[in-house]
Amino acid sequence: MAGLELKNLSKAYGNVEVLHDINLSIADGEFVVFVGPSGCGKSTLLRMIAGLEKISGGELMIGDKLSNALSPKQRNIAMVFQSYALYPQMTVAENMGFSLSLERRSKKEIAEKVHEAADALKLRPYLDRKPGQLSGGQRQRVAIGRAIVRNPQVFLLDEPLSNLDAALRSETRVEISELHQRMDTTMIYVTHDQVEAMTMADRIVVLNGGYIEQVGSPMELYNKPASEFVAGFIGSPKMNFVKGRLADAVGATTLGVRPEHFSLGQSDDAWEGTVTLVERLGHDTILYVKVPEAGVLTVSLNGQHDQNVGDTIYLRPKQEFIHKFNSEGRPIAA
Structure with missing residues (x-):
């Protein structure tokens, strides 16, 4: 195992710089998630760590070793991709042990490592099957098992669940x-x-346009976003943003309120709105409410509620949870 240190890393393709001055420390044994919209540079950064993309500037330390010029194999890193890339003619056991067989490890050692990984991934009953006989989730676990048997210093996983349906994504x-x-x-x-x-990370790294916007634990990013971008990206349903008079009234350019941070009140000092859509999820009720000067706001209520389309309701943002941002999208101190 090893930690990593990224010092002023940058990546450019010709004159186009896609990653800018990336500084990040990852502790030994930590689970770190790179997240951001398409094109933000997260997969490129992962491939730079793996040695699949050349580093344009800065230093990459893996453990105590400068790794910029090391080949992927020399870095002792295992990578799991979005596509399973399994050999269809091989069994699960053969797929998982293939890299070890290329290294001419003994059959006994290969079998031991494959069985150990199979037990960890609940794949022991499927070792004699071919990939075509497995579900998508099982195939992805085989791809992960293929990485585990190598006993790498660092695991890199590039959107490994994106090909799975919602139920399998949650399970995997x-x-x-x-x-x-x-x-x-x-x-x-x-x-x-x-x-x-x-749901997975010890720490999250939010990337936007090739820059790191914020690094922190999930709850740090949720409760104290460092920018309007992070506030809107973290949280589901996403944060409501309000501009104009309602924001001006509290000294902000933009007012941010999460859907779960509204209470239903009376007309006094509340925002009057009309329900335009209701999503009844059982454990939660999601309302879409058109409020003059604010647009359509998303409101998440715990439990089951009886509001219907066309109803007039009064929303009161919970003051202790309001986020205020300036014209540059940065938080305004309370």
Whole structure:
């Protein structure tokens, strides 16, 4: 296992710089998630760590070793991609042990490592099957197992769940988190899905336009976003943003209120609105409410409620949870 230190890393393609002055320390055994919209540079940064993209500037330390010029193999890093890339003619066991066979390890050692990984990933019953006989989630676990048997210093996972349906994504997300806890190995995980980031990470790195916007624990980013961008990216349903008179009244350019931070009140000092859509989820009720001077706001109410389209309701933002941002999208201190 090893920690990583990224010092002023940059990446350019010709005259186009896509990553700017990236500084980040990742502790040995930490689970870090890179998150951000498409094109923000998160996968490029992961590939630079893996040695699949050349570093244009700065230093990459893996453990105590400067790794800029090391080949992917010399870095002792295992990478799991979005596509499973399994050999269809090989069994699960053969796929998982293939890299070890190329290194001419003994059959006994390969079998031991494959069985150990299979037990960790609940794949023991499927070792004699071919990939075509497995579900998408099982194939992704085989790809992860293929990485585990190499006993790498660092695991890199590039959107490994994006090809799975919602139920399998949730199930496999739990399995990867449990695997990290058992192995206690450094993992860096890339996703555009902030729910994955919030539920899996020790720390989240939010990237935007090739820059790091904020680094912190999931709850640090949720409760104290360092920018309007982070506030809008972290949280589901996403934060409501209000400009104009309602924001001016509290000394802000933009007022941010999370959907769950509204209470329903009476007309006094509340925002009057009309319900335009209701989503009844059982455990929660999501209302879309058109408020003059604020637009359509999303409101999340715990439990089951009886509001209907066309109803007039009164919303009161919970003062202790209001976020205020200046014209540059930075938070205004309370």
